[in-house]
Amino acid sequence: MTDYEKSENNAHEILVVDDTRISLRLLTRILTNHGYLVRPASDGPLALKSVAVKTPDLILLDVKMPGMDGYEVCRHLKEDAHSREIPVIFISGLGDTSEKLKGFTVGGVDYITKPFAAEEVLARIGMHLHLRELNERLEEKVRERTERLSTANNLLKKEIVERKRMEKERRDSEARLRQHQKLESIGLLAGGVAHEINNPINGIMNYAQLIKDRLNPDNSLIEFADEIIIETDRVAAIVRNLLAFARYENNAQSSARISNIVESSLSLIQTVIRHDQILLETDVPDDLPWIRCRNQQIRQVLMNLMTNARDALNEKYPKYHENKKLKIFSHIFVKQGNKWIRTTVEDHGSGITPEVRDRMFDPFFSTKPRENGTGLGLSISYGIVKEHHGLLHVESEPGQYTQFHMDLPVLDG
Ligand SMILES: Nc1ncnc2c1ncn2[C@@H]1O[C@H](COP(=O)(O)OP(=O)(O)OP(=O)(O)O)[C@@H](O)[C@H]1O
Ligand SMILES: [Mg+2]
Known part of the structure; x- marks a missing residue:
């Protein structure tokens, strides 16, 4: 053979x-x-x-x-x-x-x-069988190689995706850091300026009041004095906000339940929300773990977020609408082995465009008419949450919805 x-x-x-x-x-x-x-x-x-x-x-x-x-x-x-x-x-x-x-x-x-001749037939048959076997082995090798290449290719693709994700994470965290540093320096500056402005503003207000008192009730100048008082009132409100932003008040932190804070914020804003025919949905369980915070400040954050949601809803639906809903919900989650509570304020209002999103945490940035917004709400909120070692971030689709997430670490979590 x-x-x-x-x-x-x-x-x-x-x-x-x-x-x-x-x-x-x-x-x-x-x-x-x-x-x-x-x-x-x-x-x-x-x-x-x-x-x-x-x-x-x-x-x-x-x-x-x-x-x-x-x-x-x-x-x-x-x-x-x-x-x-x-x-x-x-x-x-x-x-x-x-x-x-x-x-x-x-x-x-x-x-x-x-x-x-028998030998010729046998030799030719033998050769072709051998050729065929070689061919099959070659095909098998090509198949193996192709398979190995495609596995390597898939690994490479996965690695590219992973690298892109890490790159994005790095960019995001850099952006957060920049934002934080920016707000910190602006906060210091604002605090100083606010202090300087506080006294003169009080003076202007008092003098305007004196002028008003000295004028005859039918004197048309009274109107101007009233204007001065209204405008200085506005400046005083801004100064108050700025001082809060610079976090001059330094109340001690205490243990709290997020459900209690949400409830007390709602008690303040509920009337306005009802008046605007906004439907309120809340899901903040009573038994979530405790957090450590300055209640008053966290309440201020929630109030700011809810006021913004309300403005966004009123902008999209001036009257009643079944989608004119404001949702507040909290849940617990684990990040890097630590427990956190996320409280989300969600509205299906005007949504946020990328341009606004880039600037909305900046102090004095507002897209609202002058009498409706000072543009300090989000920058103050951001600072407060940061000071609580938490994170305030947003998800939004222009024209669709907005979700602000306030993530706070659980006490002993
Ligand atoms: N839920 C939201 N939906 C749509 N846009 C929002 C929302 N929240 C904030 N924004 C945008 O971000 C901007 C900045 O918000 P921020 O709360 O800092 O200031 P403001 O609401 O304009 O004024 P203030 O809160 O000081 O009265 C708003 O003017 C608005 O354009
Ligand atoms: Mg606001």
Whole structure:
């Protein structure tokens, strides 16, 4: 047995197709003697049926047969995906070049002319079986390599996604840090300026009041004095806010339940909300863990957020609407092994555009008419939450919704 042939228990199977009984028997004997399994077929249609039942490793195909000739049989075999890969060797008494060419054209791998020597037939069969095996091994290797490449490719893709995520995280935290530093320095500055302004403003207000008192009630200048008082009142309110922003008041922190703080904030704002026909939905469980805070300040944050939500809702729905809803809900979550409470103020109002989002935490930034906003609400809130070692952040879709999340660490969490 040559190297090319398999051992007995997994011998190669060869389909021999020939209409002459003597040829068929001769070939069968030669091949069987050399350890091949032989399947004979005496015409084309029988050969095709035999292949359909079980594919042989190689086909020896006689060219001249009555009815369907060898070329025709080969054409059928090459059309079918199941039999396309089986090597076909033609055997024929017609030995001229054009016949041989025809054999290769229809898909044969070799051409043996009768009369043949047994050694030649065996050598050619052995070579083609070997070639086929090499081919299969090569394909297997290509498949393996492709698989390995695609695994590596997937890993690379995952790594790119992960790197992008980390890059974004880094940018976000840098932005938060910048925001914090900016607010800190502005806070210091604002505190100083507010103190300087406080006294003169009081003076102006008092003098305006004195002028008003000294004038006859029907004097038209009274109107101007009133204007001065209204405007200085406004300045005084800003100064008060600025002082709060600079966090001059320094009440001690105490343990508190977020549900109590939400409740007391709502008691202050509920009337206004009802008046604006805003539907209120709250879900702040009583049994959430305690937090440590300055109640008054956290209440101020919630009031600021709810007032903003109310303004956004009124802007989108001037009158009653079933979606004119303000939601407040709290839940506990774990971050880096520590417990936090997130309180969310949500409205489906005007939403926040990226341009506003970039600037809304800046002091004095407001998109509201002068009488409605000083633009200090969010910057003060941001500072307060930061001072409580928490985080105030926003999610919003312009025209759709806004969610402000106030994350505070749980006491002993
Ligand atoms: N829930 C919200 N929906 C839409 N826009 C909002 C919302 N909250 C804040 N904004 C935007 O952010 C800006 C800044 O808010 P901030 O609370 O700091 O100031 P303000 O509400 O304008 O004035 P103030 O709170 O001092 O009265 C607002 O003018 C508004 O454009
Ligand atoms: Mg506000």
